[in-house]
Amino acid sequence: MSTVADTNSPRGADTARSASSKYKLSFFGALRSESLKFRTLVSSWVLMIVTAVIMIGFAALSAFQAKDYADQMHEAMTGGKKIPEYYLQLGDPSEFARQAVDSGYVFGYIILGAMAVVFIASEFGTKSVISTLTASPRRGMVYVAKTVQITVVAAIVAIVSGVLAWAVTQWVLSTSDMDITFKLFEEQTLMNILGLIVVFVLTAWMGVGLGAIIRNNAGAIVILVVLLFILPLLLMPFQWEWVRDFQNYIPSALAANLTNPVEPMKDPKYVESGVWYAVWSLVPLILGYFSFTQRDPK
Amino acid sequence: MIEVSGLSKHYGSKRAVDDISFTVQPGKVTGFLGPNGAGKSTTMRMILGLERPTAGQALVDGKKYSQLSSPLTSVGALLEARAVHPRRSGINHLRALARTHGIPNSRVDEVIDITGLSSAAKKKVSGYSLGMGQRLGIATAILGDPSTVILDEPVNGLDPEGVIWVRQMARYLASQGKTVFLSSHLMSEMSQTADHLIVIGQGKVLADQPLQDFLNQTGDDQVLVRTDDPDGFAEALRRDQVGVNKQDDGALVVSADGRDVAQRAQSQGVLLWEITPQQASLEQVYMSMTSDSVEYRSSDPNAGLGSGAANSTAGAESTGGHSGGGAHTAAQPEATPTGQGENYQPSHSTEQAPWNQEEK
Numbered sequence: 001m002s003t004v005a006d007t008n009s010p011r012g013a014d015t016a017r018s019a020s021s022k023y024k025l026s027f028f029g030a031l032r033s034e035s036l037k038f039r040t041l042v043s044s045w046v047l048m049i050v051t052a053v054i055m056i057g058f059a060a061l062s063a064f065q066a067k068d069y070a071d072q073m074h075e076a077m078t079g080g081k082k083i084p085e086y087y088l089q090l091g092d093p094s095e096f097a098r099q100a101v102d103s104g105y106v107f108g109y110i111i112l113g114a115m116a117v118v119f120i121a122s123e124f125g126t127k128s129v130i131s132t133l134t135a136s137p138r139r140g141m142v143y144v145a146k147t148v149q150i151t152v153v154a155a156i157v158a159i160v161s162g163v164l165a166w167a168v169t170q171w172v173l174s175t176s177d178m179d180i181t182f183k184l185f186e187e188q189t190l191m192n193i194l195g196l197i198v199v200f201v202l203t204a205w206m207g208v209g210l211g212a213i214i215r216n217n218a219g220a221i222v223i224l225v226v227l228l229f230i231l232p233l234l235l236m237p238f239q240w241e242w243v244r245d246f247q248n249y250i251p252s253a254l255a256a257n258l259t260n261p262v263e264p265m266k267d268p269k270y271v272e273s274g275v276w277y278a279v280w281s282l283v284p285l286i287l288g289y290f291s292f293t294q295r296d297p298k
Numbered sequence: 299m300i301e302v303s304g305l306s307k308h309y310g311s312k313r314a315v316d317d318i319s320f321t322v323q324p325g326k327v328t329g330f331l332g333p334n335g336a337g338k339s340t341t342m343r344m345i346l347g348l349e350r351p352t353a354g355q356a357l358v359d360g361k362k363y364s365q366l367s368s369p370l371t372s373v374g375a376l377l378e379a380r381a382v383h384p385r386r387s388g389i390n391h392l393r394a395l396a397r398t399h400g401i402p403n404s405r406v407d408e409v410i411d412i413t414g415l416s417s418a419a420k421k422k423v424s425g426y427s428l429g430m431g432q433r434l435g436i437a438t439a440i441l442g443d444p445s446t447v448i449l450d451e452p453v454n455g456l457d458p459e460g461v462i463w464v465r466q467m468a469r470y471l472a473s474q475g476k477t478v479f480l481s482s483h484l485m486s487e488m489s490q491t492a493d494h495l496i497v498i499g500q501g502k503v504l505a506d507q508p509l510q511d512f513l514n515q516t517g518d519d520q521v522l523v524r525t526d527d528p529d530g531f532a533e534a535l536r537r538d539q540v541g542v543n544k545q546d547d548g549a550l551v552v553s554a555d556g557r558d559v560a561q562r563a564q565s566q567g568v569l570l571w572e573i574t575p576q577q578a579s580l581e582q583v584y585m586s587m588t589s590d591s592v593e594y595r596s597s598d599p600n601a602g603l604g605s606g607a608a609n610s611t612a613g614a615e616s617t618g619g620h621s622g623g624g625a626h627t628a629a630q631p632e633a634t635p636t637g638q639g640e641n642y643q644p645s646h647s648t649e650q651a652p653w654n655q656e657e658k
Binding site for chain 2: 022023024025026029030032033034036037040041042043122123126127128129130131132133134135136137138139296297
């Protein structure tokens with residue numbers, strides 16, 4: 001090996017010893033460690049950027065559709081031109097335009113959930129969990145630190161992508177013949193971004209929990225995708241009333257409610273949707289806690 | 299200090315570790331020896347709280363590892379050198395661990411320098427060689443300047459210069475009053491590094507004693523003597539019912555203490571120009587002790603190499619009393635305090651035999 005060790009003076013002890021007693025394991029330290037771990041993987045940044053780009057891209061496309069709808073409506077009102085039939089069901093163009101901000105959430109929350117899975121499951125896949133738990137043998141502390149880290153990341157990604165999506169949306173909508181732009185600091189817009197934050201954070205918790213239970217990236221991501229994406233397809237063939245009721249309470253339906261700028265007219269509304277989505281997230285998160293703290297790493 | 303008492307770990311019906319107790323004292327290097335599957339790594343993992351014991355407990359400085367207020371400065375451990383995310387750089391791996399205890403980056407830079415990783419620290423760990431990975435593991439172990447160091451196979455994959463460095467570091471840490479507990483399957487390495495040995499086989503402690511006592515437990519005294527008339531002296535000894543074996547180089551290995559042999563030579567009028575007390579090698583004592591405890595037995599590597607190879611080993615096997623094919627590795631160099639003949643090694647050598655230079 002080309003690297004050369006100082007074999008004449010196997011130090012390693014001298015300099016830090018006098019000060020060693022002042023170094024203590026703490027939750028804040030564990031959190032800083034998890035933060036650094038997250039930031040020092042390229043995959044973390046790629047997934048965050050992809051999430052934001054998808055959110056912004058879908059917002060731009062949806063805004064362009066809203067602009068087109070508004071322009072057609074304007075031409076119909078001023079020039080008597082007929083509105084295309086597929087636009088007639090969309091209602092008020094200004095209300096429709098508001099849906100652009102969160103329009104990419106379906107892809108965004110799956111990517112973010114997968115990122116949360118990888119954040120914890122890859123520790124088992126790479127065996128780096130052995131280093132982690134040797135430095136921080138209080139497993140519950142490590143799990144909570146990871147959850148807090150991913151919560152902060154999910155919230156920041158939601159805020160950044162939500163605000164940028166709003167900005168892009170306004171830029172596109174401002175070119176319309178009708179005034180269908182809307183402000184950031186108004187209740188409906190802020191609630192829409194808040195809904196996105198709730199969905200992203202709770203989905204990240206779901207990912208952390210599944211990652212801790214399954215301890216395998218691929219397996220946990222498959223289950224996540226089934227829960228978020230495939231479940232409605234699985235239930236679709238069944239027309240029993242209880243199945244149709246249940247369909248309103250599965251993660252994809254609840255996330256759709258929470259990211260809708262207009263509160264649903266019937267149950268589950270915003271708060272109820274948030275509570276039920278939290279149940280879907282907290283169950284794996286809590287089970288993941290027990291898995292992480294009680295099952296020894298291999 | 300590490301105190302292990304009544305420690306057991308069962309996986310279903312398999313007893314990986316079975317009610318073992320020992321103490322690892324500060325100020326000395328304690329070697330942990332045992333065949334593959336003996337329970338060494340499981341024991342070390344239980345000391346570090348990575349495995350929950352089925353029974354018993356392991357304490358470090360009087361506390362369970364998870365209850366230590368500052369685990370990194372209490373215990374530094376190298377369990378698996380590759381317990382690192384491959385897409386993270388070595389320096390960031392160390393910084394992440396240091397953050398848990400608020401250890402500054404300057405200390406991280408220092409251990410990188412100490413372990414000779416400066417040129418590779420910013421590279422991703424996936425690009426590290428086995429030896430570099432091992433150095434990173436050792437850097438992790440000394441990061442907190444711990445009072446106890448636990449190293450599982452620390453010299454695996456290291457070049458000779460790295461092996462010497464690890465040996466010096468272990469000795470140095472012990473000289474500083476630290477508790478040093480290391481396992482290795484390189485017994486010649488143990489013989490040069492350890493002050494005290496704990497031998498484990500099939501989950502049980504087979505020996506827990508100072509290295510010298512371990513080496514002295516082979517029974518009869520033996521001396522190697524050289525004389526101008528080895529055949530005549532050997533014949534005289536045999537007449538007196540004293541065990542003797544003639545070596546290829548003409549030396550005689552006599553089963554008696556040095557004074558007795560010298561007296562016999564004097565009475566026979568034989569000039570002895572070398573009398574060297576003999577000790578069994580660590581390998582021999584270890585193999586003798588663990589021959590019934592190996593979990594994985596190898597078949598004779600010559601068995602599948604054709605009749606020529608098999609024939610070439612037949613003579614050697616017959617002198618050692620082994621049957622061809624299916625001879626297990628543990629029994630091969632079995633210690634034979636008397637009559638070792640040509641297989642006998644005069645003392646624990648500083649040279650590593652080719653077979654024990656291999657990775658486990």
